[in-house]
Amino acid sequence: MAKPPQTAIQPTRADDYPEWYQQVIRAADLAENSPVRGCMVIKPWGYRLWENMQRALDDMFKATGHQNAYFPLLIPMSFLEKEAEHVEGFAKECAVVTHHRLEPDPDGGLRPAGKLEEPLIIRPTSETIIGATYAKWVQSYRDLPILINQWANVVRWEMRTRMFLRTAEFLWQEGHTVHATAAEAIEETERMINVYADFAENWMAMPVIVGSKTAAERFPGAVDTLSIEAMMQDRKALQAGTSHFLGQNFSKAQEIAFQTEAGDREFAWTTSWGVSTRLVGALIMTHSDDDGFVLPPRLAPSQVVILPIYRDQAQRAEVLEYVASLQKELMAQTYAGLPIRVEVDDRDVRGGEKKWHHVKRGVPIRIEVGPKDIEKNSVFVGRRDQAKSVGLPRAEFIQTIGKTLADMQQNLFDRALELRESNTVDIDNEAEFRKFFTPKNEAQPEIHGGFARCYFADEASIDALLKELKVTIRCVPRDHNDVSGVCFATGRPAAKKAIFAKAY
Amino acid sequence: MAKPPQTAIQPTRADDYPEWYQQVIRAADLAENSPVRGCMVIKPWGYRLWENMQRALDDMFKATGHQNAYFPLLIPMSFLEKEAEHVEGFAKECAVVTHHRLEPDPDGGLRPAGKLEEPLIIRPTSETIIGATYAKWVQSYRDLPILINQWANVVRWEMRTRMFLRTAEFLWQEGHTVHATAAEAIEETERMINVYADFAENWMAMPVIVGSKTAAERFPGAVDTLSIEAMMQDRKALQAGTSHFLGQNFSKAQEIAFQTEAGDREFAWTTSWGVSTRLVGALIMTHSDDDGFVLPPRLAPSQVVILPIYRDQAQRAEVLEYVASLQKELMAQTYAGLPIRVEVDDRDVRGGEKKWHHVKRGVPIRIEVGPKDIEKNSVFVGRRDQAKSVGLPRAEFIQTIGKTLADMQQNLFDRALELRESNTVDIDNEAEFRKFFTPKNEAQPEIHGGFARCYFADEASIDALLKELKVTIRCVPRDHNDVSGVCFATGRPAAKKAIFAKAY
Ligand SMILES: [Zn+2]
Numbered sequence A, B: 001m002a003k004p005p006q007t008a009i010q011p012t013r014a015d016d017y018p019e020w021y022q023q024v025i026r027a028a029d030l031a032e033n034s035p036v037r038g039c040m041v042i043k044p045w046g047y048r049l050w051e052n053m054q055r056a057l058d059d060m061f062k063a064t065g066h067q068n069a070y071f072p073l074l075i076p077m078s079f080l081e082k083e084a085e086h087v088e089g090f091a092k093e094c095a096v097v098t099h100h101r102l103e104p105d106p107d108g109g110l111r112p113a114g115k116l117e118e119p120l121i122i123r124p125t126s127e128t129i130i131g132a133t134y135a136k137w138v139q140s141y142r143d144l145p146i147l148i149n150q151w152a153n154v155v156r157w158e159m160r161t162r163m164f165l166r167t168a169e170f171l172w173q174e175g176h177t178v179h180a181t182a183a184e185a186i187e188e189t190e191r192m193i194n195v196y197a198d199f200a201e202n203w204m205a206m207p208v209i210v211g212s213k214t215a216a217e218r219f220p221g222a223v224d225t226l227s228i229e230a231m232m233q234d235r236k237a238l239q240a241g242t243s244h245f246l247g248q249n250f251s252k253a254q255e256i257a258f259q260t261e262a263g264d265r266e267f268a269w270t271t272s273w274g275v276s277t278r279l280v281g282a283l284i285m286t287h288s289d290d291d292g293f294v295l296p297p298r299l300a301p302s303q304v305v306i307l308p309i310y311r312d313q314a315q316r317a318e319v320l321e322y323v324a325s326l327q328k329e330l331m332a333q334t335y336a337g338l339p340i341r342v343e344v345d346d347r348d349v350r351g352g353e354k355k356w357h358h359v360k361r362g363v364p365i366r367i368e369v370g371p372k373d374i375e376k377n378s379v380f381v382g383r384r385d386q387a388k389s390v391g392l393p394r395a396e397f398i399q400t401i402g403k404t405l406a407d408m409q410q411n412l413f414d415r416a417l418e419l420r421e422s423n424t425v426d427i428d429n430e431a432e433f434r435k436f437f438t439p440k441n442e443a444q445p446e447i448h449g450g451f452a453r454c455y456f457a458d459e460a461s462i463d464a465l466l467k468e469l470k471v472t473i474r475c476v477p478r479d480h481n482d483v484s485g486v487c488f489a490t491g492r493p494a495a496k497k498a499i500f501a502k503a504y
């Protein structure tokens, strides 16, 4: 007989990290696979988290001068043909609409009918359709800048999918801006990657490295792609957000041109930037443990859950009254400038099962309240980032709730940073690089590797090595690039140091 | 030469109502047609309005116990085949995805490749895909009710489109709920049509009639469809929201069944309900006038716009300082429980042009502030629902701003109700009915008709008459149906009175 599980999630991270990830999603009731290939259903608890992320990001976009708008889901096929790199980057994974109705087929089923003159693509990203619109809006320097964001769904026909990390359809936001000068567009590109880094670190409690992508890893059509890269608990990198300086590539392809103050006609400079429901996957893999999901308090749909405990109807009335007043007092407290979000779970479910339900869902703080706690005017408090629960005087707990949540948020960030720092190494030779990225057991690879910081001469010369080890250049970090060195693989002089890692 | 226009919008409502509608949208910068057939671009001002609508509705859905979730955009074709009426209702207007990539064609362009085994439909509505998911979620009576809403885009391949009112792609919300009993599901259907009526009347300032659709006008597959119907200024009806009691039709087709407390297996009872960006069209046609858009204060993205007026840089500094303090004081006031939304327009644009810009955009209150106003400590105030502007002492204006906005909101509602009441008639014979719905000039039909309240025996017997006059039964109102009468067309005994109208 198998040993009884010691943790709420089976397998554990150490046993089978990819399967652990799926089981956390299931146990926390965040999402599930749908009957449609590669598409997921985002369930209420997962969607509330996404709504909190949206709200925070949207406020940051508006605070930096952006407005929301909405552009069509469908893109004429000919629009994709205009920018050569762009079509190459997206043509292989497009959902193509070719008909506009269904008609009965001879077998009693249905078949597509009403063939379209020109096929339509479901947007994989909206540079082309938005650019075509901007071309009409932009006439003069007075029309610039255009600073617009869109919240939308997109479809990329991925062959291997994994919930939140890579799905055929996903939800995201895409910013698309137009500027009169290259300098302004570059400033915007940097502003928005900083917004993403701010959000990742201060809301998600997920430390990130900001840097530039190398040519091979850039967005198709971009001049420069900035990204934020985070380390997951299996030491793989996850690209959590990107901001692209598109130069004049799209404006030339789409004729986004304007008359300058001096009267000349010039092509505009554009940017685009986006984050997606992939952030939910990043959040799961950054903080969760072998008992399930762990939510950073700032994004948690419920920051506190109260579990009333009673034996009979008389106790029930007394406990629920106490719980209601406790909830009210907690909701009058604030954390990070907002009222505390408190949920009461009075479902008719056994106490142990109910507690573990909320552990697995990642609620930051659980409070159990029974007749004895009421007598002592205390509460029994469990913090999701600590193993054991403690009894606390009610008044003290209420007065310190904001500070407790702030401590937890900081604690999660520190823990994630510590993991990254202790798994980041400087490597200056190929042998060490190979060793770092090679699992001990090829057939059942254990968690290994991390971030390797290495000088490199050029991408082409190390391409074969990276392919062999399944390693990619994550980014050239904007810090630590003030001196030059020697390429770890070729020994040639190198001006840049990059982060190398296996990645999602 | 033509006379110079007397109004900001040309043509006027009386001259050419449909064209007036398009011109209001253009002048208010709400939306525009896109390069994709039948799809529109929702521009920032229009999208901010939609965001305000979403926020208010979402709060109401949550207050009535619903949660948001997200289901796939794409639906396998076979799912549509399951419910016979449903497929008939939607098959004629589906966007069908048949391929999953593009490849170079011999002419240097692209062509669809990677044919799908089963075509996928872009959701025209999500009963089938959500139902398939619910079938997995529902096992026992303990799993019920399920109360979920989704904010999403949908596609219906309409042949004749009009911005906001009827577009191939539109944004909406769709609630989908599952219940253990018919009574509970019916209660939910009614609860949600009441939420819509509340939103229409108290946020949009748009009076609506709540009633049931007749069999021919029901949602494909529904047992009962409730709707809210509003009268536009051309006296046509607009269906602004629907709530469907689906009985067990979908649960039987999709096997949404549960074990009862007694241990029996029963099919569940489902509902669905939705409103869309069509509401923006309804808002435009309810309140706007020949000078452009008129926004009800509760939904206005900006409730007050301040227009600083100055001649030189010295004046500019003084005026802007005064304006900033005025803005701050106004934002400290509240209307309908929220801080007043105040915009300052300091663009370098001529005063008259700037004023008309905001008139056409429908901002409820405009304030002009120049050196003379500062001297007198007064503000020059224009209300969008009144023709002339007035000077007011600054303190009085600030103290009464909340009340002023509330008055305007009420005034818009009263005006719309008055229009409806004065164009609603009881008709008991066919001759009068024909006269009511026949324009004086067939070639250039003027605004005519309205709501006719008539007893009717059954739909079939009056079908030809309604088709001839292009009139539809809007609903059987839930009020005024306590007595019976005689069918206006057939003279037969009739138990029900309906609202008849031409409609959008
Ligand atoms: Zn490109």
Ligand SMILES: [Zn+2]
Pocket: B083, B084, B085, B086, B087, B220, B221, B222
């Ligand atoms: Zn049906």
